[in-house]
Amino acid sequence: MSYLDSLFSVEGKAAIVTGGGHGIGKGLAEALLRAGATVVIAGRKADKLEETAAQFGKESLPILTCPCDVTDATERSNLVDYTLREIGSIDILVNNAGGNLTEDVLDYPDEYWFAQHELLLKGPFHLSQMAGRHMREKQGGSIINITSVGAQVTFAESPAYNAFKAGLEHLTRMMANDLAPHNIRVNCIAPGYVHSGMTRETWRDERSRKESLARIPLKRYGDPCDLAGALLLLASDAGAYITGQSIVVDGGLLIHR
Numbered sequence: 001m002s003y004l005d006s007l008f009s010v011e012g013k014a015a016i017v018t019g020g021g022h023g024i025g026k027g028l029a030e031a032l033l034r035a036g037a038t039v040v041i042a043g044r045k046a047d048k049l050e051e052t053a054a055q056f057g058k059e060s061l062p063i064l065t066c067p068c069d070v071t072d073a074t075e076r077s078n079l080v081d082y083t084l085r086e087i088g089s090i091d092i093l094v095n096n097a098g099g100n101l102t103e104d105v106l107d108y109p110d111e112y113w114f115a116q117h118e119l120l121l122k123g124p125f126h127l128s129q130m131a132g133r134h135m136r137e138k139q140g141g142s143i144i145n146i147t148s149v150g151a152q153v154t155f156a157e158s159p160a161y162n163a164f165k166a167g168l169e170h171l172t173r174m175m176a177n178d179l180a181p182h183n184i185r186v187n188c189i190a191p192g193y194v195h196s197g198m199t200r201e202t203w204r205d206e207r208s209r210k211e212s213l214a215r216i217p218l219k220r221y222g223d224p225c226d227l228a229g230a231l232l233l234l235a236s237d238a239g240a241y242i243t244g245q246s247i248v249v250d251g252g253l254l255i256h257r
Contacts (some may be wrong), residue, residue: 007238011036013045014087014234016079016131018070018123019097021048021195028094030164031231033061037092040083042068048136070123071115074160089138092235093131095124096146102157114131116160121167128175128186138183142235143186144177145172151190151248169246176244187234192250194222217252218252 001009015032019025019169029039033056041063043049046193049065056063064086083090098120114139128143135141150158151165169188176186193212213219230247233239248254 008232008236009036012038013091014089015039015092018042022133023223025096031228038062040064041065042079044069050257065139073116090131090134093143100161105159113160134185140183145188147188147190151194173244188246189230190246190248192253193235215256
């Protein structure tokens with residue numbers, strides 16, 4: 001193994017990826033698997049999890065599945081317990097599960113607000129607490145929160161999504177500060193427009209696609225694999241001196257005027 005290969009390796013590490021059955025989460029899980037980690041993918045749709053596991057299982061990559069709705073406290077606890085029981089450790093936690101409930105800001109319903117809070121902020125915080133306690137015992141680990149450029153700029157009719165992604169980014173910095181004495185690093189990856197379920201309608205609509213591409217200097221949507229480099233940097237020893245940071249992977253969206 002070359003120096004660079006070993007630097008970015010997560011060989012022998014155990015990882016959880018929420019929302020790991022499809023889209024961005026599937027791409028993140030694949031990156032960790034191919035870099036040597038054993039990965040538990042979690043998500044609400046058991047069929048998607050099994051489909052992804054079967055795909056990577058054909059290559060004998062060490063992937064496990066655990067159905068989990070991260071808005072449910074019991075299921076969050078079950079995910080952590082399952083991972084510790086089956087693998088014996090949690091070295092990497094990737095809080096990726098997400099989604100956006102849209103409505104005009106003046107008509108935004110309470111049920112949307114509370115649902116988004118559970119999914120985008122409380123769920124990741126609770127999972128980070130539970131995984132962090134285990135990481136504290138062994139004095140090491142990496143927590144990676146998938147936020148969004150929506151933490152810094154606004155998307156129309158998305159008050160909860162924007163607010164809670166911004167909250168998760170600041171929570172990341174707070175946790176990074178508090179957990180640093182235990183050698184636990186906490187960072188964010190903030191994607192821009194990436195091919196996923198969330199962007200499917202934008203991409204399929206010609207007008208929306210043209211408008212969004214006009215704002216991206218690299219003139220394309222990202223693919224889930226475009227996040228692999230940032231993920232492996234933050235998950236491996238290559239990022240051993242990086243904590244409390246947000247790495248934006250957006251094709252230049254935030255610098256465009």
